[in-house]
Amino acid sequence: MKALIAENVKKTYKSRKKNTEALKGADIDVEKGEIFGILGPNGAGKTTFIKICSTLLNKTEGNIKVLGYDLEKDEKEIRKHIGYIGQDSERSTYARLTGRENLEFFATLYNVSKIDFLERLEEFKKTYDNDEIFDKEVMKLSGGQKQAIVVMRGFLHNPDLVFADEISKGLDPIAAKKIRKFVKNYAKEKGKTVIITSQIMSEIEELCDRVAIIFEGKVVAIDTPQNLMDELNMQLIELRLRTGEIATPEFLKKLVDLETVSAIEQENGFIKLPVTDSTEAFQSIMKICKDFGLNPVISYRTATLEDVFLKFCDKKVELEA
Amino acid sequence: MAVQNVGFEIKAGFRVLGIGIKRDLTNIRRYKVRLIGWFLSMAIGMFTGYLFSVLFELNPATAGETGISTATQVFIFFIGGVALGTFSDSALWAPMERINQDIHYGTLEAVFVTPSNRVAYLLSPTISDALVNLIFFIPAFIIIMTVNGTLTNLYVIGTTLLVVLATIVSMMAFGIFFAMIALLIRKSQPIALFLSMLMQFLCGAYVPVQAYESMNPVFGPILKYIAYCFPYTYCYDLFRYFTFGSQYNTLFPVWVEFVILGVTSIAFVIIAGFLLKLVERKAKNVGLSIL
Numbered sequence: 001m002k003a004l005i006a007e008n009v010k011k012t013y014k015s016r017k018k019n020t021e022a023l024k025g026a027d028i029d030v031e032k033g034e035i036f037g038i039l040g041p042n043g044a045g046k047t048t049f050i051k052i053c054s055t056l057l058n059k060t061e062g063n064i065k066v067l068g069y070d071l072e073k074d075e076k077e078i079r080k081h082i083g084y085i086g087q088d089s090e091r092s093t094y095a096r097l098t099g100r101e102n103l104e105f106f107a108t109l110y111n112v113s114k115i116d117f118l119e120r121l122e123e124f125k126k127t128y129d130n131d132e133i134f135d136k137e138v139m140k141l142s143g144g145q146k147q148a149i150v151v152m153r154g155f156l157h158n159p160d161l162v163f164a165d166e167i168s169k170g171l172d173p174i175a176a177k178k179i180r181k182f183v184k185n186y187a188k189e190k191g192k193t194v195i196i197t198s199q200i201m202s203e204i205e206e207l208c209d210r211v212a213i214i215f216e217g218k219v220v221a222i223d224t225p226q227n228l229m230d231e232l233n234m235q236l237i238e239l240r241l242r243t244g245e246i247a248t249p250e251f252l253k254k255l256v257d258l259e260t261v262s263a264i265e266q267e268n269g270f271i272k273l274p275v276t277d278s279t280e281a282f283q284s285i286m287k288i289c290k291d292f293g294l295n296p297v298i299s300y301r302t303a304t305l306e307d308v309f310l311k312f313c314d315k316k317v318e319l320e321a
Numbered sequence: 322m323a324v325q326n327v328g329f330e331i332k333a334g335f336r337v338l339g340i341g342i343k344r345d346l347t348n349i350r351r352y353k354v355r356l357i358g359w360f361l362s363m364a365i366g367m368f369t370g371y372l373f374s375v376l377f378e379l380n381p382a383t384a385g386e387t388g389i390s391t392a393t394q395v396f397i398f399f400i401g402g403v404a405l406g407t408f409s410d411s412a413l414w415a416p417m418e419r420i421n422q423d424i425h426y427g428t429l430e431a432v433f434v435t436p437s438n439r440v441a442y443l444l445s446p447t448i449s450d451a452l453v454n455l456i457f458f459i460p461a462f463i464i465i466m467t468v469n470g471t472l473t474n475l476y477v478i479g480t481t482l483l484v485v486l487a488t489i490v491s492m493m494a495f496g497i498f499f500a501m502i503a504l505l506i507r508k509s510q511p512i513a514l515f516l517s518m519l520m521q522f523l524c525g526a527y528v529p530v531q532a533y534e535s536m537n538p539v540f541g542p543i544l545k546y547i548a549y550c551f552p553y554t555y556c557y558d559l560f561r562y563f564t565f566g567s568q569y570n571t572l573f574p575v576w577v578e579f580v581i582l583g584v585t586s587i588a589f590v591i592i593a594g595f596l597l598k599l600v601e602r603k604a605k606n607v608g609l610s611i612l
Contacts (some may be wrong), residue, residue: 053429054434054436055605056430056433056605057605058433058602058605076436076574079435079436080436082434084430084431084434086427086430086431090424091426091427092427092428093426093428094344094348094428094431096345096347096348096351096352097344097348101344101347102339105340105341105343105344106431106435107339108337108339108340108437109337109435109437109442110337110435110436110437111333111336111436133405137351150431155433217548
């Protein structure tokens, strides 16, 4: 059984001045036990999609089944079986309660028994590997620790599916890594399905089995991160000019005229050249540099998830390509 | 099976209520400045009542309708208004404040994504506020009654507290109504404040409902009948009856007022629960205040 089936989901925010189409027919299905990522720029509709699936917002059109339950008919049943970690959620705890008191409060809202709650608490302590966050008042915790409490809140009632909206937003890399590690370990160990939105490519690459890219309210790509990168079939040669070296228009023209170079992009002192045959291109580029008396640092890489993201979400790059 | 489910839901609702009260009391205990503020507002309320009794006299018409005449009785009338006002404020404002605070910090989504009983969730701040109010109210009330020589017997205190309790219960539904406004409208407090003031005046916090007709023969009866619809009216009336004794003329016989109070309180809570579901659905549609 699939954890989520969403077909042609549309959402229009209506107001007196204008209507805003946040989702224009999104189709996403998620397997049970998957960690599924949703990537997209600001305003793409990621949060709207997550909120609709987690019963916080009504959709305008489309069909959604969450864990086999119909979103419209079985709302209460869905709420029992899903967890939700909202965006900017670090503040959403009760600051004067301890981490444990916060979790106990929400456990009661989910009608979790005392025994189950204590069991869950032990699991969290083991997976997160830091006991002190449970005994201190939340206001005395760091941002990362507060976020950890919020993330644990999402798993508190042993849900089958957890929706997580930008869980590491605003956190430093160490805290973000710890949160990601907790989510990955806990979800995989317990066989939970997690649907996570993010704008951090490395987060999606590290956590997710599959990913959907949403752009302007539509799903424009959906696959494993590796397949998406492979499909892009992109090899990139980057040139970084040394101090005093200038890329003249003639030099750039020579580069772009190469048969294996498909485009050229200059950014922050870097010259980026997507190529079709890296070996041949590498030699030709070296020769042109030598002819123009330049000795740049040349590096080579294959497509990253960021390139995939830019291909689908940055129209300017797409046109240039 | 259905009965079992209902039983399960009720039990879960009480657990939500309990943990909500525990959360609020823990918060209050750890936030001592708020406790001092609470004490000061109660003291100021009592002092204001005393000033009113010294500065004003009830007009003869009002005195005739209610049986209140002496300065001490006027003082008790106002103090009663302040006391009931404090507890009704708890019931009215606490759920709304909870919603506003939860919206501000983004906690509301985390609450509304749970299958928990929303009414129980909204009632918990009312009860915890009322409990804290009682801690300040009881000694303050006893001291002032004693100083003014009106603390005649324990019966007065007991019945006063009974009416206070009835007030909290009867105002709970209105607290939920106010919380609904907060769910739908971001700047909800001015509207709620206006409605609250209107209700206090209408239900006899400052002018007895008995006096409406003699004060204005045209609008007086209309206002009086509107006031009859609100349980709050009977709270004030009963409070004064138990404070002044048999010399005070109630709107209806005392037992009838208790029955009306009970029936209207339950009816309003049922209506509030039903409307809350509609409001949540509406909020989910439009993505208003909560979302």
